[in-house]
Amino acid sequence: MALRAAGAGLRVWRAALGSGGSLLPSLRGFTAQAEPVEEEVIEKKGIQLRGAPMYLDMQATTPLDPRVIDAMLPFMTEQYGNPHSRTHLYGWEAEEAVEVARGQVAGVIGADAKEIIFTSGATESNNLAIKGVAGFFRDKKKHLITTQTDHKCVLDSCRYLQQRGFDVTYLPVQKNGLVDLGQLADAIRPDTSLVSVMAVNNEIGVVQPLADIGKLCREKKVFFHTDAAQAVGKIPIDVNAMNIDLLSISGHKLYGPKGIGAIYIRRRPRVRLEAQMSGGGQERGLRSGTVPHFLAVGLGAACDIAAQEMQRDQAHIKRLSERLYKGITSQLQGVVLNGDPEARYWGNINLSFAYVEGESLLMGLKDVAVSSGSACTSASLEPSYVLRALGVEEDMAHTSIRFGIGRFTTEAEVDRAVELTVQHVNKLREMSPLWEMVQEGIDLSKIEWAQH
Amino acid sequence: MLARAASSLLAQASTSAPLAQDFARAATGVLLRGYHKNVVDHYEKPRNVGSFDKNDPTVGTGLVGAPACGDVMKLQIKVDEDGNIVDSCFKTFGCGSAIASSSVATEWVKGKAVDEVLTIKNSDIAKHLSLPPVKLHCSMLAEDAIKAAVKDWREKKAKNGGQQQQQQASAASA
Structure with a gap:
């Protein structure tokens, strides 16, 4: 870990110091496309990773723009x-x-x-x-x-x-x-x-x-x-x-x-x-x-920078988030976009995946840094209070994932995130008794669940 | 919900300040994030995922939990004439720890007698998976699922079978 951090640090310094005025093209995506650390396995929190996961959690925080x-x-x-x-x-x-x-x-x-x-x-x-x-x-x-x-x-x-x-x-x-x-x-x-x-x-x-x-x-x-x-x-x-x-x-x-x-x-x-x-x-x-x-x-x-490049950022983010949303919804049923579809900032795509529990999906998506809500509340087991306020059913509120897209997110990252999400949602649905019951035509709302 | 109970207990223990519950959650969050390697192993390679025909008289089905709580576990057992569990499978909607708990439960019940599996304790599962306090309810759910599956099998047997089996069943549950 220390090695990796040091390496990344050096890259940043080289990038920042060795560039003149117009460093934007060469640096675009430098944070998002962190060079894969070869053959180095990172073990954190019991999960093994090869290289840093791609970062799609722009609402939690964003990388520093090198110009900053x-x-x-x-x-x-x-x-x-x-x-x-x-x-x-x-x-x-x-x-x-x-x-x-x-x-x-x-x-x-x-x-x-x-x-x-x-x-x-x-x-x-x-x-x-x-x-x-x-x-x-x-x-x-x-x-x-x-x-x-x-x-x-x-x-x-x-x-x-x-x-x-x-x-x-x-x-x-x-x-x-x-x-x-x-x-x-x-x-x-x-x-x-x-x-x-x-x-x-x-x-x-x-x-x-x-x-x-x-x-x-x-x-x-x-x-x-x-x-x-x-x-x-x-x-x-x-x-x-x-x-x-x-x-x-x-x-x-x-x-x-x-x-x-x-x-x-x-x-x-x-x-x-x-x-x-x-x-x-x-x-x-x-x-x-x-x-x-x-x-x-x-x-x-x-x-x-944001004031000058807002239009370009917005176009970039809209294009990628549509790609993500269409990529996922064209391959999976039972996906709900939380929040108004029009009055929204497209860098934030909060999706509920019916019959899949959010935390287990996050655990599967270990190569994608996303969250199930805000970073401040992710320590709690309660479903998001924001989704509850929208009247999202408690079971659907447990199934949400927030994808955050930003200035440095790339098309390749979005495509990979779509692929992994579809793969893991399918895997977890295969494992989900709720999905099975729905396939059998059982109405889940009619079941008297024993509340624990 | 057990998780709620756990965090409010922690809150009472630490301080009675109005925000204590939030702090308790933040504190337990540290534990929440780390997974023991056994949990990761069972999550990534879950054992015995699947379903048996729930109308089969030799099959017992336990369905426990609730979608609103974020955990639903279905555990099934297939029992032979002598009351031994020959096969088991599960499907779980829940976090990684819930999936791992049910996966472990199916492994442990296989090859055991129905009476024997009733002695499997949630604490054993929790210990095996090193579950943190906020995830203990996952192992409790797994224990409940085993018991519910056995109960279901017994009820079916009592309904279909003769007097002899009924006596056995009541003796066992006594």
Whole structure:
């Protein structure tokens, strides 16, 4: 393992150092097409692998774009100053780099640089948005609204507030995973301070009607926050056109580094919120702590690249995900795409395979790095709460696999993933008593199962 | 569901903070991911996958679990005149550990007398496969499947057979 990691590391360095300006063609897919490590068997968690599995879990995290590493490197080695140092060149150049990055982050969502605050990631941004706004308006407004399919960190922040006397509405979603605007309008009360709705769902990839929600919130004079960790740089977002007041960004979901994120906070009309971190008052007093400037530079570069290449990325991802979806559904029956088929980000394909249990399928697909839902909940044996919120039957919710396709995914990987998925689903169905009963014409819903 | 019970037990044991259950899940997740080589072996090369005719009087069928819980196990035994299990097979909808547990169960019951297999304990299966606590319900399901198969065979035998067999059956279950 150590050997393999070292080898991969060297490749990255060679690639990053030995290239000039136009390194895109030569490096396209360098992470996804990791050179096969020959004859070396990796044993991890009791499973033997030959070489690294192909990576189709882009919602969990994405590889760093080599261009992002290029942008970051000088700030780790030569220009390592503290961006808040005011007395010497090191500080000045670091600060300058952070400000350039701030502009790049603002650019991808149509915001002003002054409206961007760097954080450690989308979890922190979500915490700051929800607890910050709720805290600031606690005397007059005691109510918040979110959806049942939002990210754990949003739901958990809301639960935290509930324990401290706030009132939270967890809106149900429709069968296609989208918020019902009528229901949302009905849920807004005079004492509602914030509506928080995720832009692109991390588990099923549906895109919420942000512009409609924003318009509604503006009309009702309620702040609108969106967790856009899975959306920024992938679908067009304009905070002004969509009337978004707060927006959370994550670095590592858009080919940037881990450990950095940002939050957009509208200045006109100004959104007031309570800082959640006490300290030196960095980031306009809203997020104390030294800004990790090389990470901020990485996030800025990642946003810049994503903004420039969004159309190409989208076309590439759509083509591959259609290839994956058609490849699987043309060979297998009983496959259901979870979430709306139209309003979705195509880099996320969440499929339920009837009569096959998800975890056993994942175990079979050891050469494909996919997951059965979000990485945060994959430790639990419960079926995904997102799928449950969609009204997916518990037995079907146990059978889901999420395929995540990204900028560096190749056609060959998709074809291999299709082949392996079909092979293993067929194998497990041969082994499945449910599949057998269905073939015999037995209606499973009529059976009285002994619940364990 | 046993898994739920297990995680809530862990939660109570560790702390009573509101998020304890989540933490407990995260902790058990570490165990969840690692598979013992015996589990992988049985998952990749499951023994005795298949089905017997469930209307055959010499066949006993045990169907346990529920799709909503993520595990359904069907274990069948074929029993000869002397009450010995001559063959066994399974089909399982469930995780790798559930598949491995049922695969092991079919191996262990073959060649044994029906009374003898009732002594197979879930703990033996769990030990053989080094199942982590969150997966213990898989081995329990396998034990239940064996018992259900034997019960089914006995019921059929009682229905079809003469008085003598009935007495044997009731003596055995007593």
